[in-house]
Each structure stands twice: as structure tokens, then as C-alpha cells.
Amino acid sequence: MSRGFGREKRLLTPRQFKAVFDSPSGKAPGKSVLLLARDNQLDHSRLGLVIGKKSVKLAVERNRIKRQIRESFRLNQHNLIAWDIVVVARKGLGDLENAELAQQFGKLWKRLARNRPSHDAEPSPGTSDTPHA
Template sequence: MSRDFGRDRRLLTPSQFKAVFDSPSAKLPGRNVLLLARRNDLQQSRLGLVIGKKSVKLSVERNRIKRQIRETFRLQQTGLVGWDVVIIARKGLADMDNLELARQFNKFWKRLSRDRSANPED
């Protein structure tokens, strides 16, 4: 399996986001962030990010956070096959440094990959 993060690895359309928002299989709250995940019928996982100005004021910070989340996802995606994931940022996320962000999201990916109740095929 490839570890790239191309267009096919992202949620792109409003209908793809809406499907995850309407019926998430897993809901993982974290410090200043919420992860929603839903099973898909694909042989890969897809990621969508919702990081608004109200949550993270500066565009530099929003972009830094997105880069960190994408990188952790890219490295862990082999264990997340078959999930559509949406990350929703909340206030205070910009206060976390890169190491804290990486730790938090690595924990999310590990929890999601072993979530047996939301992953009936394993």
C-alpha cells in the first residue's frame, strides 16, 4: 500500500463530508478537537479537515495544524483502511505545538484502528 496523500485520500465534496457528519461510526473527542469516522467501502482511508477561522484565527496556524494532521494520517493510514475521517478543530488547538499535535493524532489513529465496535469486519 502506498503512503502518499493524493486526491483520492481526501474528502472533497460536501456530500462526502455530510455522510460522515450524518452517521459517524466512531466519535473520538480530544483536547480542542473532535474526530468523526465512518466506514467506507473503499480499500483506503480518506481524510477531511474542518479548521475554521473561529477556532484558529491565524492562517499560518491553520496551515501548520493541517500539515501536522495530514502527516500523521499519511504515516498511519495502513491501519485505517476503510474509514472516512473528519477532524473538527475547536478553540485552543493553535496553542498546541507540533509535537503535542503529533502525539494526540497518533493516539487517535491507533484508537480508531483498533476500535472493534466500529469496525465489525475485523
Template sequence: MVSRGFDREKRLLTARHFTAVFDSPDAKVPGKHVLLLARENGLDHPRLGLVIGKKNVKLAVERNRLKRVIRESFRHHQQTLVGLDIVVIARKGLGELENPELHQQFGKLWKRLARNRPRPESPPEPPGVADSSHA
């Protein structure tokens, strides 16, 4: 059972963690005023990183509110996101959304991300391997 908390292990903490997701995301999920990038992390829990720049969300109080709401939403949906490193990139206009709308939007984004993720259990077989057993 994945703990519902948001402790240190659930965060992308280093530039290297962020760069790994930016450089080769396994999934991209665009939303209204936001983009989610995700990459398999090989761990038994998801990790979250937030990119909410001053350029797109001017006021610190708004940036902090967004971070709180996004982390809270992530906490409630993390059991469906196990094994992913996720970076949330805020775009212009995200700070104007009210909290209920943010919760609703992120609920949908997490579900889309969970649906769109590559399935590590069944990697695609290289051509020719599947029919070699009939030889």
C-alpha cells in the same frame, strides 16, 4: 500495501462526502481540542477531511500548520485506518499546541479510532439466526 502518499483519492473532496460522515458517523473519538468522526467507506484506503474554522483557530498560518501536521500524521497511520472516511474537527486551543504535541496526540487518536472502529468482517447476527441451525 497502502501507499504512504496523500493524493487526491485520500481526501474527502465534496460536501457530500463530508455530510455522509457528519450525518451518520460509525465512530466518534474526542481528543484535547479536537473531535474525530469516522465512517466506513467500503474502499481499500482511508480518506481524510479537515474542518479547521477561523472561529476556533484565528490565524491562517496556524490553520495551515495544523493541516500540514494532521495530514502528515494521517499519512504515517493510514495503514491502520483502511476503509474509513475521517473528518477531523478542530476546537478552540488546537492552534496553541506545538507540533510534537500535535503529532503525539494524533498518533493516539488514530490508534483509538482504529481500535474503536466497527468490525465489518463479523456483522452482528439478528436474534434467532444463530440458534436456528439446531432445529
């Protein structure tokens, strides 16, 4: 698996973000942050970031946080197979130092991977996982 962070590893459209927000199959709350995840039926995970001005006032801080989260994701993506992950920033995230961010996200990725239902138990792509009435 490539350890890069190319375009195919990002959530790009509002529709992709909406799918995760509407039906997350995994959550990992942390200090000043929330991770939402959903199965994506791909062989790699994708990352989306929601870091608003209300949560982190200064653009330079928002950009620093995004760089730190992307790097942490890039280094830990081998544990996060087939997730679409959205990181939602909360107030106070901009106050964390880079080392604190790296440590917190390292724990969050592990928690998300640990809470994942067995990857082998997923339905095949041709079957629906919704119950039929």
C-alpha cells in the same frame, strides 16, 4: 498500500463531508479536536479537515495544523482501513506545538482503529445494513 496522500485519500465534496457528519460510525474526542469516522467501502481511508477561523484565528496556524494532521494521517493510514475521517478543530488547537499535535493524533488514530467494529463483520457491498421494517 501507498503511503502517499493523493487526491483519492481526501474528502473533497460537501456530500462526502455530510455523509460522515450525518451518520458517524466512530468518534474519537481529543484535546481541542474531534474525529468523526464512517465506513467508506473502499480499500483505503480518506481524510477531511474542518478548521475554522473561530477555532484557530490565524491562517498561518490553520495551515500549520493542517500540514501536521495530514502528515500524521499519512504515517498512520495503514491502521485506518476503509474509513472516511473528518477532523473538527476546537478552540485551543492552535496553541499546541507540532510535537504535541503529532503525539495527540497518533493516540487518536490508534483509538479510532481500536474502536472500529470488526472489518470482517461488515455487510457485503450488495447488502443493506439498514433494518427492514
